[in-house]
Amino acid sequence: MHTLFLDIKISLSLSLSLSLSLCATMANSEVNHKPHAIFIPYPLQGHVIPSVHLAIKLASRGFTITFINTHSIHHQTSKAQTNNTGDDIFSGVHESGLDIRYTTVSDGLPVEFDRSLNHDQFMAALLHVFSAHVDEMVGKIVRSAQPRVCCLIADTFFVWPSIIAKKFGLSYISFWTEPALVFTLYYHLDLLQENGHFGSHDIRTEAISYIPGVQSIEPKDMMSYLQETDTSSVCHQIVFKAFQDARGADFVLCNTVEELEVETISALQAQMPFYAIGPIFPSGFQKSIVSTSLWSESDCTQWLNNKPKGSVLYVSFGSYAHVTHRDLVEIANGLSLSKVYFVWILRADIVSSDCVNPLPVGYNEEVGNRAMIIPWCSQIAVLTNPAIGGFLTHCGWNSILESIWCKTPLLCFPLLTDQFTNRKLVVDDWKIGSNLSNRMPITKEEVSENINSLMSGKARDEYMKAIGQVREKLENATTPKGSSEQNMDSFIKDLKARTQPCELTKNLQSARTCNSNPRTQTHM
Template sequence: MKAHAIMIALPYQGHLNPFVDLATKLASKGITVTFVNTEHAHHQIASSQEIPDAGLDIFAAAALDIRYATISDGFPLDFDRDLNFIEYWESFLRDFPSRVAEFVGDIISSSDPSMPPFLVSDTFAAWPAMVAQKFGLVNVSFWTQPATEFAINYHLDLLKQNGHYPPTKDDEQMINYIPGVAPISTKDLMSHLQESDVTIVQEIVFKSFKEVVKADFILHNTVQEVEPHTLSVLNQKQATYAIGPINFSTKCSVPKSLRHQVDCSEWLEARPHGSVLYVSFGSIAQTNRQVIQEIAHGLVVSGVSFIWAIRPQIVMDDDGDVLPCGFEENVKDRGLVLQWSDQLSVLSSPAVGGFLTHCGWNSILESVWCGVPMICYPILYDQPTNRKLVVDDWKIGINLCDGESVGKEEVAEKINKVMSGEASDCIMKNLKEMRTKLHDAWKENGSSQINFDRFLRDLNDKI
């Protein structure tokens, strides 16, 4: 029996990337996939590829049974979704679910009745349980962050019972009662759990985790050997499968960047082995102008070669150039500043010897996959907890700053520590071991390969 996966993506780069990779993996296993992007995300990808919207099927070259479609998010293409984040997500929570239900109904009514459909959604979606119940669909939830953070969100009730949410004290406290999670400081919790006032991000996360308890299966973009205890405990609650890093599970090349990527391969090829620092704070996180300027001054002082991806609106008061006056002229012989790049292509270059990162989960997986040590500067969302995993638990990176503020002298010191090879032998040993775990996971008889096949068998029994 051939099943039919209906997948509706969240329109954010960090979620879209693994979701596309999951689609190609499902299709490579013989499942028919209908993959749905929002019209705006589709437009962004088409623009990044410099082709007309109507001429783009992102899966056209994959040679797999994937049908590509788009759905309106309820806003015109020129509406600034980042600037109007609250308005956008209020609508996404309130209005988008009914739009999805109608869209899924149309897909089902026009599909081959011999292929039973099932729903695959990002855990952060607000509609899966309602849509799955309405159409009698098996409900598969895909978590794109570490299992540790899933477990913390999953046990919000325990945080409330113990007085750690909403936060009431400024002093740092240890949390040691969350099943499957090693003791963690309140300062290392995800940013939405450190905020006293109710925010739209909290609404998104809390609604998502009310929904996810109704899922039939939960897929995690992590590796069994990396988070074994957490995954084992979660599996006692719901059917849980570690299938990461999904980003490297197939060799299909699918255009999915929401921004135009600058090719810097020629620039990298001219640099010595391990001499280049890559700097990127991801696709959505914003910091302040002072942080960017201190990092810029620190790069000047360090003397290292670097590539720095500085996207528009990276600072909250963006009014043009955020770099210090004369910075690019000062570093032109050893620095390349661009808006966006193919991050995996950069990290996989032999010339790259370090990664100054915001600690997004995709960035961490890519850095480990390529064996590149990290300098960590988390900003918000899952990033503080990811930093804790990278620096404190797995010991595969260092902090950019050990105090409260970023200063150019410490920036230069930390950069040179990593780029000169001063990063401890322990960090490189741990990084090598974790890299092996990631690479082995999708080999024949690797844990992620086994877990994915087990998921498919369990899915087949369920539908």
């Protein structure tokens, strides 16, 4: 009898202890829960840049971030820096107290492999090999990291994130670095195929008006991959599989602004948790303290400071696209004919890695002090200089957003992928720029004429007025009560609502295990 009472007393004491422990666990989970995200950008500079700045933004909102770059991107970035950051590109942000951890994995190819010259092999490695290295790294992080990893953020163009996230019990957040219009066209490939606008040797040429949230778009304004009749390439395989995988995403974050693409975003939000959180820029729209450049940057500041306000045309075709030698020569001669000042970013591989000097013989002497021709620069540093009055661009999305922020009208020369669709937004929808050429092949005379029109013609006033209005939308979206900040708040709240119950359950189970009593009661 005495033993029974003793057991009851012990049992009640343990129950009270367990209840207090569970309450404490619940309080800690609710108050101190810190989301930990693994972040994997697509290994191209135009994707890495917004990924780095989104990682910093999330870390400033209380996230722990583990950022996974490829060995190749890290090697190029480190080689390009004068002040080498060593093994951690985020070393400069740690002083701010942000918890961003950094590691690298192989993309399946040797670091020294020329990915620019051998593009298809590079894409094939990303399609077939990269995921095995990512899977191994994610598993290692999930098993050992504190705080516990709750989600995987990965570029939408990867074909495997939902599978890896599911394997390790993580929420999958798909990060789309381009406009919502491009996302929805890829997302509705099935409708394009059903209606004969894609995947056929006899593609329809009529305008497309059946995509939800898209009033009308001409086939020529779709992404280059959707204009091609041969859809068997490795890039097409990536597009197909990536957007199948994207349907398994728990959330989609997009580097755009709700007010710029109202109908498109609204239609997407009816189908999925889609959050417009752009524009994603470095803090203060200044050169980032995180190294993301793949080439050494030349400083144009002194040269630009000696030029009149708005007199210089900035020319850059981005970090990835290539220009044919014929087109490049016509552009060069058109720039010379125009008589404007210009800064031209001429990558070593702009035509091809094996084309050493693509400019006409004697070109530098011909343009003289009117031009500064350099292999690479800090684009933000150039665009924010008062001397810049226009931007001849390939229509990469980062370049467009940065140019809008600096109220710099655009001269558009799209080369591949989303750039044709981005051109439509710039020229046809927002009217903040014009085409470099309205017919093919381009000629130096038309190039010169359109440069002069952008820089000093009557149309310039209209471009400046329009870009000021678009810039205001971007600026308003980034205020504390703006749409992008509100959407970021909603995303974080929704993510925590999805992941915290799982964390709480695990913690409660752990508390029960720790407080369980293996003693067997003795009955009378």
